[in-house]
Amino acid sequence: MYRNTPRxxxxxxxxxxWATALVVLxxxxxxxxxxxxxMDQLALKFALFSLHKTLxxxxxxxGAARILWALSQPRPVPLHPERRVETAMAETVHWVLYASLxxxxxxxxxxxxxTEGYAPILWPFGQGLPMVPKSPELALTMAALHKMLAWVLMAAVALHVAGALKHAIIDRDQVLARMLTGRAAGGTTSGGRHATPALVALALLGAAAGWALNAPQPQAPVASLAAQVSEWQVLDGELAFSVRQMGAPVRGEFGDWTASISFDPDSGTGAVSVSINLQSATLGTVTDQLRGPDFLDAETxxxxxxxxxIRPEDEGYLAEGHLNLRGETLPVTLPFDLDIxxxxxxxxxxxxxxxRDWGIGAAYPDDATLGFEVVIQVSLTASRDPGAVVR
Ligand code: HEM
Ligand code: HEM
Structure with missing residues (x-):
C-alpha cells in the first residue's frame, strides 16, 4: 500500500x-x-522572489526526501519494455527530472x-550557506547555471507531461493511472535496465551547464562603462531626452551610463557624477546622425x-553643477524628486x-525644424548597499 511493488x-x-510536481510547477x-x-514594480518583484526562494x-x-525514498523502493517496471527507444527516452527524462530537482x-x-540579496528566504534558516562566500562572481555564475538548468527542467517537464498525456489519450494504457491511483500494471519483466538513459541525462545536463558557463555574462542593467565606486548603487535607471523635430516631440535615450552618487538623507546633501557613453545614444531612425559630427560627435x-x-530645495532637490559635452563645459541645474x-x-x-550652447546641430539654426530646447529626463533606482545586486 505505502511501498512500491515491481508493478x-x-x-x-x-x-x-504529485507534491513535487505541484511545488516545481x-x-x-x-x-x-x-x-x-x-523594476518599477520593485515591491512586488521582491515579494515574488521571496516566495520563489522560499518555495x-x-x-x-x-526532492531530497523523495529521492531517498525512491532509493529504498523497487522501481515499477516499464509498461512497454518492448518499445525500447520510447522507454529509454522516458527514463532519460526521469533522470533529468531527478537531477534537476x-x-x-x-x-x-x-x-x-x-549575494546581499534583498528578497529574503522566508524560512528562519538558509540566508547564507556554509562554505559559500559572499562573492558577486560566484553569484553571477550560479545565476547563469540556475537559469539554464531551470530551462532544461522546463523542457524535461514539457516532454514528461506530453508523454503522460500521450499514454492516457492515444495509447489509452495504464501509465498515468499507475501514478494517479496506484493501480498495478505491467508485466513481470523490466526488459533489462540500462545505464544509457542515466548517462545521456548526465551528458545533457553537463552540456547545458557548460553552455551556461561559457555564454557571455549578461551586461549589468545600466552600465557597460566600468561601474563607478559609489555609495549609492544604481540598480536601474533611464536617461532620456526629447526634442521637437518639425514641431513634433521625438524621444531618444542613452543606453549606457554610470553614476557615482553620495547622498546623506538626513541633510539632503551630496554629490553626483554621471558618465554618459555618447555612442549609446539612440533616436529612432536617426541614431547614426545623432551620434555623428553634427550632433553629439561621439567619435571625437x-x-x-x-x-x-546636491542640495534640498522647496519640496525636492537640486543637482547643481556642470555638463561637459563636445569639449564644452557649462552650468546645468537638475531639479529632482526623491523618495527613499x-x-x-x-x-x-x-x-x-x-x-546651441554645446554647438549641437549647428547646421540646423532653425527652432521650427529642430527645436533648440532639449529636455533631459532622468529616473533611477539606487540602493545604499554597496555591491548589492537585485535578484
Ligand atoms: C502535471 C504534470 C505531471 C504528470 C502528468 C506526470 C506524470 C507522471 C507519470 C504518469 C509517471 C509514471 C511514469 C511511469 O510509470 O513510467 C511519472 C513519473 C515520474 N515523474 Fe512525473 N508527472 C508530472 C510532473 C512531474 C514533475 C514536475 C516532476 C519533477 C520535477 C516529475 C518527475 C517524475 C519522475 C522523476 C518520475 C519517475 C518516477 C520513478 O519511476 O522513479 N513529474 N510522472
Ligand atoms: C525547484 C525549484 C526552483 C525552480 C523550478 C526555479 C525556477 C526558476 C526560473 C524558471 C527562473 C527564471 C529563469 C528565467 O526567466 O530565465 C528562476 C529565477 C531565479 N531563481 Fe529560481 N527556481 C527554483 C528554486 C530557487 C531557489 C531555491 C532560489 C534561491 C534560494 C532561487 C532563486 C532564483 C533567482 C535569484 C532567480 C533570478 C535569477 C537572475 O535573474 O539572476 N530559485 N528560477
Missing part, C-alpha cells in the same frame, strides 16, 4: 511525485514572472547565499560628464538645455 507505485511515492511560474517584472528551498527538501534549487540557493569625444552638488524607502532610493528629475 505499482505505493502511496508514499505517489504523494511525493508553481515555482517555475513564480520564477518566470518575478524575473520578468519591471524553492522547500522543493529542495521535498536537486540542481535547480541548489544553484538558486547558492546564488542567493553569495565619446564621453559626456555631469558633475554636481527600505534603503532603496527612487529619483526622477528633468531639466531643459539649449542645444
Amino acid at each position: 505499482s507505485y505505493g502511496a508514499v511515492a505517489r504523494a511525493f511525485h 508553481g515555482n517555475i511560474g513564480l520564477g518566470l514572472v518575478a524575473h520578468r517584472l519591471p 524553492g528551498v522547500a522543493a529542495f527538501a521535498l 536537486m540542481l535547480v534549487p541548489l544553484t538558486g540557493w547558492i546564488e542567493h547565499a553569495a 569625444a565619446p564621453l559626456a560628464l555631469f558633475q554636481a552638488e 524607502a527600505d534603503g532603496i532610493a527612487r529619483m526622477q528629475g528633468a531639466t531643459a538645455l539649449d542645444r
Whole structure:
C-alpha cells in the first residue's frame, strides 16, 4: 500500500511525485514572472522572489526526501519494455527530472547565499550557506547555471507531461493511472535496465551547464562603462531626452551610463557624477546622425560628464553643477524628486538645455525644424548597499 511493488507505485511515492510536481510547477511560474517584472514594480518583484526562494528551498527538501525514498523502493517496471527507444527516452527524462530537482534549487540557493540579496528566504534558516562566500562572481555564475538548468527542467517537464498525456489519450494504457491511483500494471519483466538513459541525462545536463558557463555574462542593467565606486548603487535607471523635430516631440535615450552618487538623507546633501557613453545614444531612425559630427560627435569625444552638488530645495532637490559635452563645459541645474524607502532610493528629475550652447546641430539654426530646447529626463533606482545586486 505505502511501498512500491515491481508493478505499482505505493502511496508514499505517489504523494511525493504529485507534491513535487505541484511545488516545481508553481515555482517555475513564480520564477518566470518575478524575473520578468519591471523594476518599477520593485515591491512586488521582491515579494515574488521571496516566495520563489522560499518555495524553492522547500522543493529542495521535498526532492531530497523523495529521492531517498525512491532509493529504498523497487522501481515499477516499464509498461512497454518492448518499445525500447520510447522507454529509454522516458527514463532519460526521469533522470533529468531527478537531477534537476536537486540542481535547480541548489544553484538558486547558492546564488542567493553569495549575494546581499534583498528578497529574503522566508524560512528562519538558509540566508547564507556554509562554505559559500559572499562573492558577486560566484553569484553571477550560479545565476547563469540556475537559469539554464531551470530551462532544461522546463523542457524535461514539457516532454514528461506530453508523454503522460500521450499514454492516457492515444495509447489509452495504464501509465498515468499507475501514478494517479496506484493501480498495478505491467508485466513481470523490466526488459533489462540500462545505464544509457542515466548517462545521456548526465551528458545533457553537463552540456547545458557548460553552455551556461561559457555564454557571455549578461551586461549589468545600466552600465557597460566600468561601474563607478559609489555609495549609492544604481540598480536601474533611464536617461532620456526629447526634442521637437518639425514641431513634433521625438524621444531618444542613452543606453549606457554610470553614476557615482553620495547622498546623506538626513541633510539632503551630496554629490553626483554621471558618465554618459555618447555612442549609446539612440533616436529612432536617426541614431547614426545623432551620434555623428553634427550632433553629439561621439567619435571625437565619446564621453559626456555631469558633475554636481546636491542640495534640498522647496519640496525636492537640486543637482547643481556642470555638463561637459563636445569639449564644452557649462552650468546645468537638475531639479529632482526623491523618495527613499527600505534603503532603496527612487529619483526622477528633468531639466531643459539649449542645444546651441554645446554647438549641437549647428547646421540646423532653425527652432521650427529642430527645436533648440532639449529636455533631459532622468529616473533611477539606487540602493545604499554597496555591491548589492537585485535578484
Ligand atoms: C502535471 C504534470 C505531471 C504528470 C502528468 C506526470 C506524470 C507522471 C507519470 C504518469 C509517471 C509514471 C511514469 C511511469 O510509470 O513510467 C511519472 C513519473 C515520474 N515523474 Fe512525473 N508527472 C508530472 C510532473 C512531474 C514533475 C514536475 C516532476 C519533477 C520535477 C516529475 C518527475 C517524475 C519522475 C522523476 C518520475 C519517475 C518516477 C520513478 O519511476 O522513479 N513529474 N510522472
Ligand atoms: C525547484 C525549484 C526552483 C525552480 C523550478 C526555479 C525556477 C526558476 C526560473 C524558471 C527562473 C527564471 C529563469 C528565467 O526567466 O530565465 C528562476 C529565477 C531565479 N531563481 Fe529560481 N527556481 C527554483 C528554486 C530557487 C531557489 C531555491 C532560489 C534561491 C534560494 C532561487 C532563486 C532564483 C533567482 C535569484 C532567480 C533570478 C535569477 C537572475 O535573474 O539572476 N530559485 N528560477
